[in-house]
Amino acid sequence: MEESKQIEETLGRFRPERENLLPVLQEIQEQVGYVSREAMEKVAHFFLLPPSEIFSIVTFYHQFRRKPPGRNPVHVCLGTACYLLGGNLILDAFSRELQIGRGDTTEDRSFSLDATACFGCCNVAPVVKIHSQIYPKMSPGKVEEVIINLRDKDKSS
DSSP: OOHHHHHHHHHHTSOSOGGGHHHHHHHHHHHHSSOOHHHHHHHHHHHTOOHHHHHHHHHHSTTOOSSOOOSEEEEEEOSHHHHHTTHHHHHHHHHHHHTOOTTOBOTTSSEEEEEESOOSOGGGOSOEEETTEEEOSOOHHHHHHHHHHHHHHHHHO
16 A cells, blocks of 8 residues: 555544554554655644654654665664673674664665564574564674575575
């Protein structure tokens, strides 16, 4: 479904009351994959707020993406167990290998990179989630192999 239609449908399920602002933005992100400038403008109009206020909210909360996700969305866990076992080093390794920062997408839209709080897989920490697959006991040294395998899979699809 076209992004504009998805935004309109989402807005149609809510009343323009302030307490609905975050749920609307969350649902748009869930439906579209990110919160675009167009979405922010439509939300601002719907709630009778200045677009700058919506932009401030979207940039304040790390849960919101302002760019479309990649075909292979990489989510590095930075929950307590994963963080203590090197989650931040794994995030840095993905960032170096993909040449993008947290919250960014590669130019070819193959990969996007994000961090998350917890997947509930602490017993196999540190973990990375790509699509619905959990990569247990990750290490910075395994990052390149994971990326190569995903690129090969993309080529064969």
